Amino acid sequence: MALIVQKYGGSSVADATSIKRVAKRVTEAKKAGHDVVVVVSAMGDTTDELIDLAQQVTPLPPQREMDILLTAGERISMSLLAMAIHNLGVEAKSFTGQQAGVITDEVYGKARIIDVTPSRIRDTIARGEVAIVAGFQGVNPTTNDVTTLGRGGSDTTAVALAASLKADVCEIYTDVDGVFTADPRIVPSARKLDRISYDEMLEMAASGAKILMLRCVEYARRYEVPVHVRSSFSTHTGTLVTNEPDPSKDTTMEQPIIAGVAHDRSEAKITVVGVPDVPGKAARIFEVVAGAGVNIDMIVQNVSAAATGLTDISFTLPATDGATATQALTAHQPDIGFQSLQYDDAIGKLSLIGAGMKSHPGVSARLFAALSEAGINIEMISTSEIRISVVTRADSLDDAVRAVHTAFELDSEQDEAVVYGGTGR
Ligand code: ADP
Ligand code: ASP
Ligand code: MG
Numbered sequence: 001m002a003l004i005v006q007k008y009g010g011s012s013v014a015d016a017t018s019i020k021r022v023a024k025r026v027t028e029a030k031k032a033g034h035d036v037v038v039v040v041s042a043m044g045d046t047t048d049e050l051i052d053l054a055q056q057v058t059p060l061p062p063q064r065e066m067d068i069l070l071t072a073g074e075r076i077s078m079s080l081l082a083m084a085i086h087n088l089g090v091e092a093k094s095f096t097g098q099q100a101g102v103i104t105d106e107v108y109g110k111a112r113i114i115d116v117t118p119s120r121i122r123d124t125i126a127r128g129e130v131a132i133v134a135g136f137q138g139v140n141p142t143t144n145d146v147t148t149l150g151r152g153g154s155d156t157t158a159v160a161l162a163a164s165l166k167a168d169v170c171e172i173y174t175d176v177d178g179v180f181t182a183d184p185r186i187v188p189s190a191r192k193l194d195r196i197s198y199d200e201m202l203e204m205a206a207s208g209a210k211i212l213m214l215r216c217v218e219y220a221r222r223y224e225v226p227v228h229v230r231s232s233f234s235t236h237t238g239t240l241v242t243n244e245p246d247p248s249k250d251t252t253m254e255q256p257i258i259a260g261v262a263h264d265r266s267e268a269k270i271t272v273v274g275v276p277d278v279p280g281k282a283a284r285i286f287e288v289v290a291g292a293g294v295n296i297d298m299i300v301q302n303v304s305a306a307a308t309g310l311t312d313i314s315f316t317l318p319a320t321d322g323a324t325a326t327q328a329l330t331a332h333q334p335d336i337g338f339q340s341l342q343y344d345d346a347i348g349k350l351s352l353i354g355a356g357m358k359s360h361p362g363v364s365a366r367l368f369a370a371l372s373e374a375g376i377n378i379e380m381i382s383t384s385e386i387r388i389s390v391v392t393r394a395d396s397l398d399d400a401v402r403a404v405h406t407a408f409e410l411d412s413e414q415d416e417a418v419v420y421g422g423t424g425r
Contacts, residue, residue, distance in 0.1 A: 002251065003125070004029060004167040007039040007135065007158035007371035011175040011422030013077045018421075022173075022232060025082035028129060030090055035125045039135045039158040040081055042170030045425050047151070049135075061109035067137075067148045071097070073155070074134035082132050082234060092131040095120060097137035097146070102155025102157060104147045105140035107293075111138060111154065111423045112145035112215070113135035113217065116164035125165075133161060155216035163223035170225050173210065175422040178239030179211055181260040181410040184417030185424050190405065193239050193259065193411040194246065200259040200353055201241045207351035208264025217241070222250035235422035253306050257363065258408045263401050264349040267297060268319040269380075274339025276303035277311045284336050286311060292328035294321040297349075297380045310339070314380065316391065317344045332349070346347065347379065348397030351389040352358070352404060358385055371409030377399045 006026065013019050029036050033213025039046075050069050054061045055352060061069075078094035101117035105337035124131040138147050149156050157173060162170035179201065180190035198206070198221035205214040211229060220227050220241060230238025275281050281299065289296060297316040303310035317325055322343060329341055357363040367388055376399065378393035392400050405411060 001035070003035045003037070003165060005037045005158050005167045005170045005246040007040065007154055007164040007231055008041065008081075008152065008366055009172070009174045009422075010041040010044050010046065011420075012173050013040055013081065014421065015031060016080070019043075019077070019080050019084050021326035022087055023081060025173075025232065026081075026083070026085055026092075027088045027090045030130055036130050036131045037083065037121060037125065037161060038130060039161060040074060040077045040132060041135050041154040042146055043077050043080075045423060046076070046329055048425055053266070053291070061322040064145060067108045067146055070114070070148050071134065071137040071146050072383050078132045078134045078253045082130075082388055085130055085132075087241050091127070092132055093124055093129055094134070095124075096134050097157065098139035100131075100161070102133075102138035102160065103141055106140045106142060106147070110150040111140065111370070113138060113149065113160045113219075114250070116160050118161060118164055121165065125150045133157065137221070144310065149215070150213070152210055152213035153215070155213040156219060158264075159216045159219045159223075159225050159227065162225045166224070170220070170227050172227060173228045174211065174229065175231065175233065175420045177231045177234060177236050178182050178229050178419060179209075181243070181258075183209065183211075183263065184400055184406050185400050186263065187261075187405050187411075188416040189411040190260075190417050191297040191410060192417065193376060194240060195240045196259055197243055197355060198203065198241060199386060200355055203351070203353045203384065204262045205422055207262035207387065207389060208266065208349065209260070209262040212241070228268070230369055231418075231420055237403070242362055247414065253363055255394070256354065256361050258352060258354035258410065259352055259404050260407075260410070261401050262351045262353060263397055265397065266370050267316045267347060267391075268322045268343065268345035269314055269316050269347050269391065270322070270329070271312055271314040271342040272329065272336075272338045272340060273312050274308075274310045275313055276337050277309050281336060282313060284332070285338075286315075288328050288336070289315075289317070289325050292321075292324050294318075294325045294328075298380050301378050316349070316380065340359070346394045348394040348400070349391050349399060350400050350404060351387050352408070353387045364405060365387055367404060370403045371400055376403070
């Protein structure tokens with residue numbers, strides 16, 4: 001008998017029929033003798049629809065109200081799932097993030113979990129009932145206000161609960177059979193990975209592979225929670241995120257160089273034009289951006305034109321923070337002394353990830369050759385020990401991903417990857 005945390009994403013609970021299907025799956029685990037804690041996302045694209053609705057009411061909704069609005073999505077799915085499980089003769093109770101003891105900091109929209117005190121969940125398990133927890137939400141203990149954890153945050157709720165409850169495994173149920181070498185919606189010949197290390201999964205998530213939220217992987221790595229990513233629409237074994245070696249594989253064999261190709265369409269690029277090329281200006285620019293609460297990703301500084309003593313600095317950031325960063329920089333234009341700002345949200349980012357690239361020369365050369373053969377222009381480049389990322393035009397990103405996937409011989413010879421549901425939104 002094990003303690004299992006199961007998380008079901010939006011596409012797995014998109015309508016009443018899906019909720020009943022998930023209820024059946026939960027009761028099967030329960031009847032097999034396991035203790036089960038379930039974390040749910042909002043039904044289908046509910047969160048996006050609520051955001052659209054708020055935008056129709058006001059262009060800049062207060063963040064506190066936004067979080068109250070968005071937490072409603074998970075309350076709907078959690079209660080409906082509890083009802084469906086109850087209907088199958090198994091006791092189930094649903095809990096909001098606050099009731100489940102998910103304590104966060106005060107940052108609306110991207111709150112961090114600082115503690116989990118799941119006493120009510122423990123009591124529910126002890127009574128032999130299934131506990132259902134609303135994903136993506138918590139409470140700030142100072143104000144007692146609800147907070148949300150950022151898009152995809154139910155993954156983090158699930159892993160944080162699994163860590164706190166010392167669960168045997170955290171199962172992430174979604175609309176594909178596991179973690180693939182690329183998003184199967186773009187690369188149908190992508191291959192499912194049996195295992196992936198925390199570090200590689202961390203880079204994949206950080207590079208936009210939304211199959212798992214970045215913070216969830218950080219949490220899983222820190223607390224060594226084994227995460228099993230799999231489909232709620234099939235019974236296939238999925239992908240295990242773990243640092244444990246595969247006992248069925250010969251460890252003397254060389255590991256693959258590349259784990260996968262990730263892509264990200266959610267970033268924008270700001271170019272600060274005509275920055276005086278003197279010490280301290282870059283520091284000021286990034287102080288201003290950081291002061292506005294915006295995280296930046298890649299940075300490029302052009303060679304300064306000697307005659308003018310001016311340079312351009314470009315950086316990428318989440319497109320959702322574009323207006324905030326632009327406003328903050330414009331307010332400081334007089335003291336920084338730049339000439340103008342350019343904003344470009346038609347960019348895409350491709351990242352090649354693999355622990356093996358540390359010890360294999362030629363990976364970048366092969367990547368750039370693949371992109372050039374496909375006629376794709378590279379605008380920015382950044383690297384880490386186990387990742388190379390490039391920025392391209394948004395409309396050539398899909399072609400870029402397919403070209404790189406093929407160049408690194410990642411295509412599967414077997415059946416095409418199945419996408420069971422979801423809208424890819
Ligand atoms: P959920 O609603 O279950 O949380 P998400 O839409 O957040 O599901 O994440 C699942 C989706 O992630 C898949 O449908 C797929 O399009 C996308 N995805 C991106 N990169 C990958 C990858 N490398 N492997 C598998 N899926 C990926
Ligand atoms: N419902 C939230 C979202 O769409 C959280 C999640 O699904 O994980 O981002
Ligand atoms: Mg998700």
